[in-house]
Amino acid sequence: MEDAIHQNAVDTEMNHDSIEENSDSEEDTIGEEVDFDEITLQKLKENDPAISNLCIQLNCDHNGKCFFSDIDWEKDGDCITGNTHLKCIHILATRRSRLTYILGEQGNKLPTRQQLQDFFSCIHRNCSIKELAINAISISEEFGCSLIEGLQSHPSLERLEIRACVLGNKGCTALGKLLKHSTSKVKEFSLYSCNKLDDEGLGIISDSILGNSRLKSFCLNGNNLKITITLVKLDITYSNVGNKGITALGSLLSNMSTLKTLELECMSKSMNFDESTITPQGWVSFFNSLQDSNLDLVHLSVEDNSIDDEGLQLLVRFVSNMNSLKALWLGRNRRVTPSGWQALSDYLQSPNFALEELHLYENIINDDTVIAFTRALTHNKTLERLTLGGYYDDDIDDEDEDVGELNHLISERSWEAVSTLLCNKTSIMNTYSSNHTLQHLGYYIPDELADCLVPYLKLNKNKDKVEVARQKILHTHFSDDDSSNMQEFLDMELEVIPTAISWMGKPTNVDWRGENVSGLSLMFNLMRRVPDLFDSSTQKKKPSTVKRKSVMRSGQDA
Numbered sequence: 001m002e003d004a005i006h007q008n009a010v011d012t013e014m015n016h017d018s019i020e021e022n023s024d025s026e027e028d029t030i031g032e033e034v035d036f037d038e039i040t041l042q043k044l045k046e047n048d049p050a051i052s053n054l055c056i057q058l059n060c061d062h063n064g065k066c067f068f069s070d071i072d073w074e075k076d077g078d079c080i081t082g083n084t085h086l087k088c089i090h091i092l093a094t095r096r097s098r099l100t101y102i103l104g105e106q107g108n109k110l111p112t113r114q115q116l117q118d119f120f121s122c123i124h125r126n127c128s129i130k131e132l133a134i135n136a137i138s139i140s141e142e143f144g145c146s147l148i149e150g151l152q153s154h155p156s157l158e159r160l161e162i163r164a165c166v167l168g169n170k171g172c173t174a175l176g177k178l179l180k181h182s183t184s185k186v187k188e189f190s191l192y193s194c195n196k197l198d199d200e201g202l203g204i205i206s207d208s209i210l211g212n213s214r215l216k217s218f219c220l221n222g223n224n225l226k227i228t229i230t231l232v233k234l235d236i237t238y239s240n241v242g243n244k245g246i247t248a249l250g251s252l253l254s255n256m257s258t259l260k261t262l263e264l265e266c267m268s269k270s271m272n273f274d275e276s277t278i279t280p281q282g283w284v285s286f287f288n289s290l291q292d293s294n295l296d297l298v299h300l301s302v303e304d305n306s307i308d309d310e311g312l313q314l315l316v317r318f319v320s321n322m323n324s325l326k327a328l329w330l331g332r333n334r335r336v337t338p339s340g341w342q343a344l345s346d347y348l349q350s351p352n353f354a355l356e357e358l359h360l361y362e363n364i365i366n367d368d369t370v371i372a373f374t375r376a377l378t379h380n381k382t383l384e385r386l387t388l389g390g391y392y393d394d395d396i397d398d399e400d401e402d403v404g405e406l407n408h409l410i411s412e413r414s415w416e417a418v419s420t421l422l423c424n425k426t427s428i429m430n431t432y433s434s435n436h437t438l439q440h441l442g443y444y445i446p447d448e449l450a451d452c453l454v455p456y457l458k459l460n461k462n463k464d465k466v467e468v469a470r471q472k473i474l475h476t477h478f479s480d481d482d483s484s485n486m487q488e489f490l491d492m493e494l495e496v497i498p499t500a501i502s503w504m505g506k507p508t509n510v511d512w513r514g515e516n517v518s519g520l521s522l523m524f525n526l527m528r529r530v531p532d533l534f535d536s537s538t539q540k541k542k543p544s545t546v547k548r549k550s551v552m553r554s555g556q557d558a
Contacts, residue, residue: 030087030131037067044079044086052087058111058137059094059101069111073118080122087128092135100166103137103144113143120147124154131159139175140168148174152181163192172201176208179215188217202241203248233261241267243282250289257294260324263301280308280335287314296322301329303359309340316343320350327357331387338366338409345369348376348383359387361442370414374421381437384460388414389444415449422456423472431476436460436468 034040036056043051058068080086093101104113111119123129132151139148139162148171151157162175178184191197191205209215234253241249246267253259267278278286283306291314300319307315312333319325341363347353370388377383388410422438424430439460445453462468 033088033090041071041076041079044083045076047083047085049085051083052085053090054086054088055090055092057092057094058116059109066109066111068119069109069115071115071119073115073122077118077122080119081125083126084128086126088131088133089123089129090133090135091137093137100136100138100164102141102166103139103147104141116143116147120150124150127155129154130156131161132157133161133163134165135163136165138166139171140166142170145170145174149177152178153183154185156185158185159188159190160186161190161192162194163190165194167191167194167197167201169201169204172197172204176204179205180208184214187214188219189215190217190219192219198245200244202245206248206252209252232258233263234259235261235263236265236267242277243279243285246278246282246286247289250286253295254290254293257296259295260297261299262295262297263299264305265301265329266304278306280306280311283307283311284314287311287318290318293318296324298324299327300325301327302333303329304332306335307333308335309337309343312336312340313343316347320347320352323352323354325354327359328355329357329359331359331361331363334362334364336363338364338369341365341369342372345372345376348373348380353380353382355383357385357387358383359385359442361387361389361444364409366409367411367414367417370410371417374417377421377435377438379433380435383438385440386438387440387442389442410444412446412449415446415453419449419452419456422453422460423476425476428473428477431473432469434469434472436465436472 031050031052033053033055034051036054040051040054044054056068059066080089101110104116106113123132137144139145151160160178165171167175175189179186179189209218234256253262297319302315312330319328341360344358365388373386377386418441421435424434437460439457441453441457456472459468459471
């Protein structure tokens with residue numbers, strides 16, 4: 001589904017102008033990266049098609065030679081300006097050292113600002129370059145920022161990668177102007193391991209994306225920040241953005257109506273697990289910013305965070321407006337109290353509820369909450385996986401799951417409610433109306449209850465829900481020779497009896513999975529009690545004063 005959505009959006013984007021349409025209709029072939037030297041320079045001047053991926057070092061190479069500085073870029077720059085085969089240029093300080101070079105820095109064996117200005121001017125005027133990567137360079141001063149801003153009108157640049165660079169707020173502002181400019185063709189933008197990217201810088205870049213219909217991929221991946229955004233997916237793990245950063249992202253997400261997958265796991269811990277980065281109030285602000293959004297997600301994960309009762313209520317209000325949400329992961333949010341989890345009960349009965357998976361493992365959930373869930377799910381026909389379980393007392397500040405004692409606030413009373421949800425044994429009609437959809441409860445089912453619950457969960461995996469209901473009725477009410485329930489059939493109207501007999505002897509589907517209970521024994525008991533029903537001669541059944549609706553009418557949905 002995500003691939004189809006992505007392709008549709010790309011196809012729509014291609015209609016903006018003929019340049020993009022032509023470039024996307026042809027396969028991009030970018031050859032092996034080639035270092036910039038005398039031989040490569042000559043091939044560039046000859047517009048050799050073999051040179052499509054060029055790596056240029058701005059500082060001295062391992063021999064101490066500064067080939068870049070030997071070029072008169074104003075004179076020889078046509079080798080890049082007029083080149084029609086160049087697809088990718090990789091600019092880095094040097095392969096010899098990981099020291100960051102400040103773009104525009106003056107000094108011995110460093111390029112002059114005029115050389116840099118002329119070089120970037122060649123790139124600005126080239127019409128074939130689609131990808132530009134800048135590595136281990138500081139873009140934090142006015143001069144360097146001006147070179148970056150000059151890319152905003154580039155006629156063919158579609159992919160921009162900034163890797164291991166130092167970005168101050170000035171650098172983020174320059175990149176933001178580039179992305180936001182009306183003539184920019186950039187579709188994919190990546191920041192990898194960039195230092196000094198703080199909440200304010202992230203906010204600047206996020207603001208530049210708002211309303212940007214051309215940008216299809218936005219990737220941030222660094223030491224303290226790991227974010228990946230594509231057309232339909234945002235994946236964040238162990239980020240260190242803080243409350244301001246998550247609020248900025250909330251504003252960004254509220255305008256991304258195409259987003260389908262949102263993963264915000266472990267965002268309330270830094271990579272070193274020594275400080276909280278997003279507080280409960282930060283999550284409140286985040287979910288508040290999404291209340292009026294047009295998001296209709298398919299997958300949402302906010303596991304292992306500092307969400308509290310107030311935050312959960314806002315989250316539930318946020319997802320209640322969605323029609324497409326299939327999976328919701330809320331495990332390890334232990335600041336939510338048992339009363340806070342009650343907010344989910346109403347959502348489970350929401351008209352928009354379409355969840356197939358709901359994961360609540362290792363949370364502080366008690367019997368009252370579980371029983372409220374089971375009541376809400378009685379007639380549910382979508383939820384297949386509900387993960388419940390205990391929590392660890394001592395590991396709230398320790399990520400090692402093996403530390404601490406596992407506590408179960410869920411007692412036998414809860415599991416009895418779950419059993420009743422799956423198969424209500426109080427009457428045939430109640431058994432028929434039980435939940436025939438839920439198939440998985442996690443891995444915390446007590447051993448003494450497994451034999452009772454697991455068969456029903458396995459039975460619910462079958463797609464033929466009419467047969468599932470029939471099997472539960474046969475197993476629960478007619479699995480032995482006791483004919484005490486036979487009166488249900490004896491009290492039926494005569495014209496209903498043939499349907500009931502057909503229901504008893506109905507064979508299971510050829511693709512039926514698991515064991516099944518045959519209705520032939522029930523039919524035999526009925527024949528023994530009322531043999532005239534099976535006699536070839538017509539017999540009249542005495543009128544019955546009791547009229548019941550048959551739950552065995554063929555074709556009726558469970």
